[in-house]
Amino acid sequence: MRIGVLAIQGDVREHRRHLERLGIDAPEVRAPQHLDGLAGLIMPGGESSTIGMLMSESGLLDALGQRIRAGFPVYGTCAGMILLANRVEGARGPFPAWLAGLDITVARNAYGRQVQSFEADIPVAELGPEPVRVVFIRAPKVLSHGPGVRVLGSLDGEPVLVEQGALLASSFHPELTDDLRIHRYFADKVRQSQEAAAVASAGP
Ligand code: GLN
Numbered sequence: 001m002r003i004g005v006l007a008i009q010g011d012v013r014e015h016r017r018h019l020e021r022l023g024i025d026a027p028e029v030r031a032p033q034h035l036d037g038l039a040g041l042i043m044p045g046g047e048s049s050t051i052g053m054l055m056s057e058s059g060l061l062d063a064l065g066q067r068i069r070a071g072f073p074v075y076g077t078c079a080g081m082i083l084l085a086n087r088v089e090g091a092r093g094p095f096p097a098w099l100a101g102l103d104i105t106v107a108r109n110a111y112g113r114q115v116q117s118f119e120a121d122i123p124v125a126e127l128g129p130e131p132v133r134v135v136f137i138r139a140p141k142v143l144s145h146g147p148g149v150r151v152l153g154s155l156d157g158e159p160v161l162v163e164q165g166a167l168l169a170s171s172f173h174p175e176l177t178d179d180l181r182i183h184r185y186f187a188d189k190v191r192q193s194q195e196a197a198a199v200a201s202a203g204p
Helices: 012-021 048-058 060-069 079-084 181-202
Strands: 003-006 040-043 074-077 085-090 093-095 102-107 118-122 132-136 141-145 150-155 158-164 167-170
Touching (some): 003 012, 003 181, 012 181, 040 079, 048 060, 074 079, 079 085, 079 102, 079 167, 102 158, 102 167, 118 150, 141 158, 167 181
Parallel strands (some): 003 040, 040 074, 074 167, 085 102
Antiparallel strands (some): 085 093, 102 141, 158 167
């Protein structure tokens, strides 16, 4: 199974290393043709406007958007969460959505500035009894979400790890700790979606 890592900005190497430690081949993705043969994609943090603009220029934004609408699994961390959000709020008003698909409203930079980056431990029942250490860097805040969104983890009552269908998103950076559980959770989602696709294509 191959899960690509969007290689425009951010912790590309760290995400690839986490996937490779799980035995998953993790090629870098920069252009639409790099999506061929992938079972899923991780989008690292960075600056969502820059990443979105560069993805748009290469045609990757359109190509990935089409796949997402067909059920392609994507995990967006931090800026990646912003790229998946249906509604994006900035300091001076709303931004147009980039890829969309995830029925959440996010506020950019709402967890404070770079120097106010922080860590916390949050419980995530899906990942077992051990809490997950989460690292926030100018992170987006989920202001609201639709009924199809499942909240897997929260901080102070606000969602920070959410999923909807084949999409997973976190406001924090799981690649900056040694804990592989969130990457493993996403890989399991990707596997399930492949199995569902195989059953569907086998027909009745
Ligand atoms: N502040 C960034 C944005 O708005 C996200 C920060 C991050 O990815 N660490 O795109």
